[in-house]
Each structure stands twice: as structure tokens, then as C-alpha cells.
Amino acid sequence: MASAVREQHPGCGTFEGRLARRAPLGRYGAGRVFMMQPKPRNAFYAQSGGSTAVINATACGVLQAARAAAAAGRMGTVYAGRNGILGALLEDLIDTGRESAEDIAALRQTPAAAFGSCRVQLGDPGEHREEYERLVAVFRAHGIGYFFYNGGGDSQDTALKVSQMAERLDYPLTCIGIPKTIDNDLAVTDCSPGFGSVAKYVAVSVREASYDVASMARTSTRVFLLEVMGRDAGWITAAAGLAAEQPGDPPHLLLFPEIPFAREDFLARVEETVRRVGYCIVVVSEGLRRLDGRRISEVGTHDAFGHPQLGGVAPVLARLVHERLGHKIHWAVADYLQRAARHIAAQIDVDQAYAVGEAAVRLALEGRTAVMPTIVRVSDDPYRWEIGVTPLESVANIERGVPREYVSEDGFAITAACRRYLRPLIAGEAYPPFADGLPHYVQLRNVAVPKLLGQEFHMG
DSSP states (O other): OOOSEEESSTTTTBOTTTTTTTSOOOTTOGGGTGGGSSSOOEEEEEEOSSOOSSHHHHHHHHHHHHHHHHHTTSOOOEEEETTTHHHHHTTOEEEGGGSOHHHHHHGGGOOSOTTOOOOOOOOOTTTOHHHHHHHHHHHHHTTEEEEEEEESHHHHHHHHHHHHHHHHTTOOOEEEEEEOOTTOOBSSSSSOTTHHHHHHHHHHHHHHHHHHHHHHTTTSOOEEEEEEOOSSOOHHHHHHGGGOSSTTOSOOEEEOTTSOBOHHHHHHHHHHHHHHHSOEEEEEETTOBBTTSOBTTEEEEEOTTSOEEEOOSHHHHHHHHHHHHOOOEEEEEOHHHHHHOGGGOBHHHHHHHHHHHHHHHHHHHTTBOSEEEEEEEEETTTTEEEEEEEEGGGTTTOBOOOOGGGBOTTSSSBOHHHHHHHGGGGOSBOOOOEETTEEOOOOOOOOBOOOOOOSOOOOO
16 A cells, blocks of 8 residues: 555645734745644544444544654644534543553454444534534633544534634634545545445345355245445445355345336346245345335434434335235344444455544644545555545535446446445455454543533533
8 A cells, every 4th residue: 555645636725825824834834834832732533423343443543643643742632522523512522641552552443433423413604603613612722723523424514614614713723534434425535434344244244144045945035135224325235246256146136225216127026036046135225215216214304414314124125025926035124233343344444444544643734624534546456545635625415326337237236347346345354352252342441531611512
């Protein structure tokens, strides 16, 4: 892997001009402006949105790089937000300096969000200015000058808003977004840390379940349906296609949110597959849509990010197959299991997750702001990648779905091009340590930082 950072948008996100009115740039340019302060600025790191098997590997990259910078006198303490951005709003900060080097290193092989996450999206700066003023007040009180926000497209939007409002409030804050999402729907970056491991889990699970169903199909289950995550992007469903060793192998039908669901075509393909093979394996994205664009499983409510709450597409399809075709059917929902499965994480995913965390600190120390480190694919075979950088405007609230050329003409399978893209992302095994037959994961102390502001803050 190349160590250099590839500039994907030249000139983006520096402090030049923005800080010229505050301090002379000197011979080193804007990247050294804040470093001239006698006391190194502290940092704030937070995890946002759904957890992944490797988001803590990113935290490890951030914290180890920050500790090295602190040892060189370039950065102060890293405070983590307890439960994401809520930790900043509520002044509920965690002193990561109280954790041992061994425990920080163990984050690299521990699933979930070690500091707690949340699904909270900051409001429009024009209408919710008080939220941003509160953030700045907390950051000012604790000497925080670096803001690292680790999450998906909504989280990158939050990082961008914080960056913009800090400038308007004349508070010197370096804001770096760090990519994470199992959905793999972030723009610009070749893949999103967290996706490779869930892709590996799903592909492994489908292959194993297919062997099981095949062995019982003569007298038992004929159709098995697995629901995976993916509200608008079918990348996880696509990854299930890697389970097939030869053309025609299971999974036999993949149902993508990008491809409108035609009920009669689906039923005909299920029946044809059962007659030809003896059984049928189906993998479906939770966000599968009808021909009119409505999601099959919408329940009429929304989550904190404003996304429609989904109630489960698998039982809907299972009932349809049983009532129309009469086959015995089993269904399963991978749900949290797919994103928490650190025991079968992809080594390449762990490496990339760590690398973007490390790169975030490097970019901050170089004076970059309102940017996000990305993964840049250099070649497919052999698979090579490096770290790039892009402005937050290019990824905030932008979703990247599965390209049509990655889906077969009939809409039920992946193409060779999709397989070529996906295969390297599940490569390698990164087993955690085991004790008494079970994975051994670290639990941090998460020592609270004393509050310095007298007033409490209540979300509107």
C-alpha cells in the first residue's frame, strides 16, 4: 500500500485565506498556523450511526496517531464523545488518556462502538444555531481544536455543518470526517470501512446455509430467504453473490433496492429454480421497492436521521411464496449479527479502517479541514490501495448505489465486473483472540471528564 495521500480534489479544505486574518502564515503555510500556540490543542473524537465490526479499529488508528503527536508536542488529549455528538452537546466527554496503551491497541480487534454511538443529526444552522453555539462553548471550555467525526453520509454532513458554523462563530476548529458504513454507500471513496467485514459475513453465511438447505430440500425446506441491511443501496446483497463457487450456484436470486420488485417475475423464478435445482436461496435488501417506488416493508415511521423505518421484508416475501407456490420456506434476518461479527472480519477491512483513522490525524496536523480521508483503488489484481482525501461537500448526504452494470440484465444476480470489485474487499482473516472458546474483547474504562460549564443543555 502506498503511504502518500492522494489529493482527489486539489486545493480542498485548507485554512488558507480563512485564517489569514487571524495570524500570519509564515514559511510553512496554513498547515502550521495553530501549531504556533504554546499549548497543543486537545481533540474530540466521536462515533456516529450504526456500529460496525471495525469502527473501533478506526478509533485505534486515531488514538495511536494522536498519542504519537502528543508525545511530539503537536496535539493534546483526545476526548471521546459518549454516544457520539451527544457527548459534545451534553458535555459528556471521555478522557481517552486514562486508557492503557494495551487497551487502545485491543480496540483494533473489538466490535461495536467503544465510546457509544447515536443517531442524532444536527439541525439546520440557521434554525438551530444554539446547538452549534453549545458545541463551541464545550470545545472552548476544554481546549478542543480538533474535531474527528466517524460515520456515514449523515455524519459527514454533521462534520461539514460544524466546520462551517465554527468559522462563522470565529472559533478555530479543524474538522475531519472519517468514513464508516456497512452500507458502502459513501461517495468518492472506493469502499467504506465496515463494508468488507459485513460482506464477508453475509457471503460466508449464505454459502453455509445453502449447503444446509440443499441437504434437507427433498423432504423439508425448499426456499430459504435471508434479509440483509441496505435501505437504498444493495451492496450487501451484492456481496452475497460471492458465495457462488460456479455459475448457477446459490444464492439463486438477489433482490436489490435499485431494481424495482416485480412480484410475478420473482415468483416464476423461484418456482423454476426449485424445479431445476430442488431448492432456492434468496437474499434481499431491507429496502426492496415496489414498481411504484414504495418500499415493501415501510411501517410509516422514521428514524432520527429522517429515514423511513423498515419493518422486515423477509416475512412479507416468505408469506407470498408460501401462499402462491406452497413451498415450505424459512427466512432469517441478519440484522445486528452481520455488523457485529468481528470473529469473521476481513483483514483488508481492518487495515483500511485503521488507516483512515490514522490519516485523519495526519490531515488535521497538516492544517486540512472540512475533508475526509478516502480509500483509493490502485489496481484490482493484485489488489492495491492507498489513502486519498476529499472535501466533505462531496460526500455529505450523498448516497452511492450499486451501478446498473454490476447487476445482471434480469436483475437477479451480480455481474463479473461486480465480482471483480467485491472480491478483494473480503480478503484475509483477522481473528480476534479467543479465551474459553469465545472471542475476547476489550471494554474500556471510559472515565468521564469533569464538566466545566454550569448550565445543562437540552435538545430541542
